[in-house]
Amino acid sequence: MEKQWKLLFQLFWCFFKISPVTFGGGFAMIPLIEKEIVEKRKWLTSEDVTDVFALSQTVPGGVAVNSATFIGTRIGGQKGAMAALIGVSLPTFLIVLTLGISYFFIHDNLKLDAAFKSIRISIVAMIVYAAFKTIKTAIVDKTTCCIMLVGIPALFFIHPIAAIFAGASIGILTVWIKRKKGCKVELEHRQDKESDPTQHPDYFMGAGI
Amino acid sequence: MVLWQLFKTFLVMGFVSFGGGYAMIPLIETEVTKYGWMTAEKLTNVIAIAGMSPGPIATNSAILIGYSTAGIMGAIVSAIGMLLPSMILVAIVSAFFIKLHHNPIVQSIFYGIKPLVASLIIYASIKFSFSNNLISTELSFLTISSFLIFGLSLLAIMKLKWHPLYVILLSGLVGVALYS
Numbered sequence: 026m027e028k029q030w031k032l033l034f035q036l037f038w039c040f041f042k043i044s045p046v047t048f049g050g051g052f053a054m055i056p057l058i059e060k061e062i063v064e065k066r067k068w069l070t071s072e073d074v075t076d077v078f079a080l081s082q083t084v085p086g087g088v089a090v091n092s093a094t095f096i097g098t099r100i101g102g103q104k105g106a107m108a109a110l111i112g113v114s115l116p117t118f119l120i121v122l123t124l125g126i127s128y129f130f131i132h133d134n135l136k137l138d139a140a141f142k143s144i145r146i147s148i149v150a151m152i153v154y155a156a157f158k159t160i161k162t163a164i165v166d167k168t169t170c171c172i173m174l175v176g177i178p179a180l181f182f183i184h185p186i187a188a189i190f191a192g193a194s195i196g197i198l199t200v201w202i203k204r205k206k207g208c209k210v211e212l213e214h215r216q217d218k219e220s221d222p223t224q225h226p227d228y229f230m231g232a233g234i
Numbered sequence: 235m236v237l238w239q240l241f242k243t244f245l246v247m248g249f250v251s252f253g254g255g256y257a258m259i260p261l262i263e264t265e266v267t268k269y270g271w272m273t274a275e276k277l278t279n280v281i282a283i284a285g286m287s288p289g290p291i292a293t294n295s296a297i298l299i300g301y302s303t304a305g306i307m308g309a310i311v312s313a314i315g316m317l318l319p320s321m322i323l324v325a326i327v328s329a330f331f332i333k334l335h336h337n338p339i340v341q342s343i344f345y346g347i348k349p350l351v352a353s354l355i356i357y358a359s360i361k362f363s364f365s366n367n368l369i370s371t372e373l374s375f376l377t378i379s380s381f382l383i384f385g386l387s388l389l390a391i392m393k394l395k396w397h398p399l400y401v402i403l404l405s406g407l408v409g410v411a412l413y414s
Contacts, residue, residue, distance in 0.1 A: 143409025196346020
């Protein structure tokens with residue numbers, strides 16, 4: 026019993042320490058997970074970690090949160106998942122809340138208003154950059170290009186959730202039709218070093234945030 | 235009531251939050267406008283603060299919207315709403331579909347979702363360019379300076395590979411110098 030609590034606390038503490046580096050995206054966690062979980066505690070192998078991150082991207086939600094929960098489940102079952110999830114979420118929750126409280130506390134300040142006038146523009150620049158990055162990995166052929174181009178004006182008329190489901194259905198349908206017609210479908214860019222987000226220093230924008 | 239609305243909104247969002255935080259902006263915007271939780275300008279500020287902190291941008295935005303609408307409790311229920319779907323889906327996937335990412339149907343779903351995520355982010359950048367007067371026919375000090383800030387920020391993050399936090403902080407200083 027005591028041993029189990031110790032393991033749960035270790036899981037919690039591991040992710041609590043790693044979490045503050047997940048700036049703008051979960052992939053920034055990988056080197057630290059390697060160090061803490063693979064080398065120091067020997068809970069998983071390097072291949073396991075790569076697998077967990079690939080799997081995490083197929084589940085909605087932040088990559089950091091998902092991969093922590095996957096690793097927690099593997100090591101300590103449902104309780105382990107809970108410990109890892111709380112560990113990875115608590116620090117960022119407290120940091121963002123502190124920043125938010127300070128902002129809402131002084132938001133009528135003229136200097137702060139002026140600063141945010143410029144910051145809002147920089148945020149638009151970051152969204153544009155995230156768009157570039159996503160296009161690079163998402164657009165693999167003419168079909169995906171069409172989906173994207175039709176998707177933009179469609180979003181002015183339909184609910185974003187409906188659009189996501191439409192995208193998923195079109196994906197299943199076109200791949201099925203193409204396979205039926207005997208075309209070979211390249212579902213994603215081949216995983217060379219160039220396109221693997223985890224190998225890039227700028228992976229934190231747009232990929233798996 | 236407000237707490238329930240916050241929880242419900244972010245719970246639904248948690249289940250569809252693919253492709254990183256910026257893809258969720260259109261959805262966040264739709265919901266925030268529907269309930270009248272905040273103005274477009276304040277929402278952009280909130281997204282800026284969410285981007286200044288570590289952690290997923292969508293979850294951070296949810297926490298801030300929750301806090302501004304219903305205080306600390308609002309922040310907590312919004313965070314739980316966003317995290318619960320991850321928890322549930324990870325449990326299901328761990329139990330039954332540990333090779334999910336190799337499944338051909340899952341791969342074809344993502345074949346369709348990924349370009350749509352790109353549309354969502356492009357849509358968000360169009361919307362925000364308009365709401366921040368970046369696209370304007372009027373030639374004023376505000377539009378010219380905005381355009382310069384936009385170009386330099388993009389250069390810093392794309393070509394010079396600056397950390398987003400530095401871009402935001404420096405941009406804030408530029409704002410104080412230019413607009414106060």
